[in-house]
Amino acid sequence: FSMALCDEEKKFRQQRKDNIMHSMKSFLGEEDSKNLTTSRDVPVIAILGSGGGFRAMVGFAGVMKALYESGILDCATYIAGLSGSTWYMSTLYSHPDFPEKGPKEINQELMNSVSHNPLLLLTPQKVKRYIEALWNKKSSGQPVTFTDIFGMLIGETLIHNRMDTTLSNMKDKINNAQCALPLFTCLHVKPDVSELMFADWVEFSPYEIGMAKYGTFMSPDLFGSKFFMGTVVKKYNENPLHFLMGVWGSAFSILFNRVLGVSNSQNKGPTMEEELENIRLKHLVSNDSSDSEDESQHPKGTENTEANQEYQNSSQESWVQRMLMALVGDSALFNTREGRAGKVHNFMLGLNLNSCYPLSPLADLLTQESVEEDELDAAVADPDEFERIYEPLDVKSKKIHIVDSGLTFNLPYPLILRPQRGVDLIISFDFSARPSDSSPPFKEILLAEKWAKMNKLPFPKIDPNVFDREGMKECYVFKPKDTSSEKDCPTIIHFVLANINFRKYKAPGVPRETQEEKDFADFDIFDDPNTPFSTFNFQYPNEAFKRLHDLMEFNTLNNIDVIKQAMMESIEYRKQNPSRCSVSLSSVEASRFFNKNNLN
Numbered sequence: 001f002s003m004a005l006c007d008e009e010k011k012f013r014q015q016r017k018d019n020i021m022h023s024m025k026s027f028l029g030e031e032d033s034k035n036l037t038t039s040r041d042v043p044v045i046a047i048l049g050s051g052g053g054f055r056a057m058v059g060f061a062g063v064m065k066a067l068y069e070s071g072i073l074d075c076a077t078y079i080a081g082l083s084g085s086t087w088y089m090s091t092l093y094s095h096p097d098f099p100e101k102g103p104k105e106i107n108q109e110l111m112n113s114v115s116h117n118p119l120l121l122l123t124p125q126k127v128k129r130y131i132e133a134l135w136n137k138k139s140s141g142q143p144v145t146f147t148d149i150f151g152m153l154i155g156e157t158l159i160h161n162r163m164d165t166t167l168s169n170m171k172d173k174i175n176n177a178q179c180a181l182p183l184f185t186c187l188h189v190k191p192d193v194s195e196l197m198f199a200d201w202v203e204f205s206p207y208e209i210g211m212a213k214y215g216t217f218m219s220p221d222l223f224g225s226k227f228f229m230g231t232v233v234k235k236y237n238e239n240p241l242h243f244l245m246g247v248w249g250s251a252f253s254i255l256f257n258r259v260l261g262v263s264n265s266q267n268k269g270p271t272m273e274e275e276l277e278n279i280r281l282k283h284l285v286s287n288d289s290s291d292s293e294d295e296s297q298h299p300k301g302t303e304n305t306e307a308n309q310e311y312q313n314s315s316q317e318s319w320v321q322r323m324l325m326a327l328v329g330d331s332a333l334f335n336t337r338e339g340r341a342g343k344v345h346n347f348m349l350g351l352n353l354n355s356c357y358p359l360s361p362l363a364d365l366l367t368q369e370s371v372e373e374d375e376l377d378a379a380v381a382d383p384d385e386f387e388r389i390y391e392p393l394d395v396k397s398k399k400i401h402i403v404d405s406g407l408t409f410n411l412p413y414p415l416i417l418r419p420q421r422g423v424d425l426i427i428s429f430d431f432s433a434r435p436s437d438s439s440p441p442f443k444e445i446l447l448a449e450k451w452a453k454m455n456k457l458p459f460p461k462i463d464p465n466v467f468d469r470e471g472m473k474e475c476y477v478f479k480p481k482d483t484s485s486e487k488d489c490p491t492i493i494h495f496v497l498a499n500i501n502f503r504k505y506k507a508p509g510v511p512r513e514t515q516e517e518k519d520f521a522d523f524d525i526f527d528d529p530n531t532p533f534s535t536f537n538f539q540y541p542n543e544a545f546k547r548l549h550d551l552m553e554f555n556t557l558n559n560i561d562v563i564k565q566a567m568m569e570s571i572e573y574r575k576q577n578p579s580r581c582s583v584s585l586s587s588v589e590a591s592r593f594f595n596k597n598n599l600n
Helices: 007-032 053-070 084-093 103-113 124-139 146-158 168-174 241-248 256-260 272-280 305-312 319-328 373-377 443-454 466-470 515-521 542-557 560-576 585-590
Strands: 045-049 078-081 181-189 200-204 209-211 216-218 226-228 231-234 342-345 399-403 425-430 475-478 491-496 505-507
Touching (some): 007 560, 045 084, 078 084, 084 103, 103 146, 103 542, 124 146, 425 443, 491 542, 491 560, 515 542
Parallel strands (some): 078 181, 425 491
Antiparallel strands (some): 181 399, 200 209, 475 491
16 A cells, blocks of 8 residues: 555656756757756656547557657656557557667558458457467456457557567666656446446556555556455466557447447447447446356346347347357357456455545645635536545455546546656647537546546646637647646646648648648548548558648647747746645644544
8 A cells, every 4th residue: 555656666757857857958959958957857747648549549659759759758757548549658668679769660560550450360360369368368267358359459450479568568668767657547447337427547557557546556467366455365477468458448349349340230320439428428337247256157137238239239240259259158248338348356355445545645735726616516528427436446346347548538647647746747639539620629638627626636727718719729738827826736738639730731831732742631530421530440541540640740740849838837847846745744744644633
């Protein structure tokens, strides 16, 4: 139990600060970096990538190329991803030649990988290998769900020549703080409760996996092992990276029949984008099966009738389904959405949770802008959102369900807002689906703001009216209005998916000249009736890949000056406030968490 960062991350941060100091001086130039005199002045910068399937992955590939080649990536301490963005981070950080070989070459490999239909990977030889691997996992006593299968498909598509690699292997990329620390996320969800109402954020790094809400962390090789009262009672081999990739993007395995394209094409039901949105408002898993010891048994009680109907409506059972159903002998794997959520042994089984500690234990002691009750009551996406986030996990449940974090909101801010990480500047990239290219792009960041305020974490005010005043832009800057009253509040540079200046310029300041160049850049992302950039598109022809990749590379490079300005302001703030926590000892002793009178 600890709210603190692990020793490995603390050591990494110190080494990284020294490295960043040189990189930042080089990036800003001598004149603009004159305030950067010691490593104490170095601000902590985090890069964030949202979910959005392969659209997010391809867009983030373009972003990372721009950040790498411009030198901004060398100034970042953290890079956090969710769902589709984690797939790109996994591809990059597991690549044997990274960081010596940059995203330019690696993105070329990625383009080749996603130009084919992933179902072509299901050759009989590979399916046989999948089945053997899953049988071995199941027979050893570990839960197997559709997420395992989905992870294998994603892995074969993106990291096919390194399927044995693990999250722990990524330590090689950060052992000398040569790269930013990668952070990945999923959610722990409760049976019969919507993800929007209750979800615990689970964070993954090469150093540890755990939940900050409870201060419970373990080394990556122990995730999935059997625990009791905080002690390992049965250790399994570390899960391969592709299993985690399946968990991090498991929204797609939940709707897998739609992804496979086996649903009846005549069915005039909701679009997949709408269906994914609907999942947020429902519970994925029910109590019936959350604790079954025998994974091959059918869940007791009634099955998810809606998903069962979806299965019955399939025009035909695909051979993929028949093959994989034979593996588990359980049609619930396909019939029910809960059969497609990830499942692992509960690492908090038997623990005594007297209370959940706040993510920011000193929040009440610091002078912060007061949050109005009606501000927290205002709904962003749903009246019940975050209604039960203060509830604890069930420590009696033998297994827990883990799902895609995008099912609550689509940006991984909770990882970066941990006060122990002390992040000064957040550069976030939102690839979330919108109804139209002209729709306001703030829904996900407004949910993140509300979550932060409910957890008493500093977050700048997100004013959605900026869209009415300034219209659609490539990026928006949100800052604390008053740094003296909003102490330790980060600045956010929020990039959105928008094709504006890219239509006219092939590089910042370089106009498009030929008709071919103009035609290449003349495309919509969400308004195209052919939906080439749909969240559920798992095949990107080279032109679609290049368009999306080059668009986000351009948007990032086109706003380098915005990033430089924010970086300089963060250096100035850090110089004036070397410590991020100005709290007196007497204040700490008076806190309800530390008050001796409360301990008796």
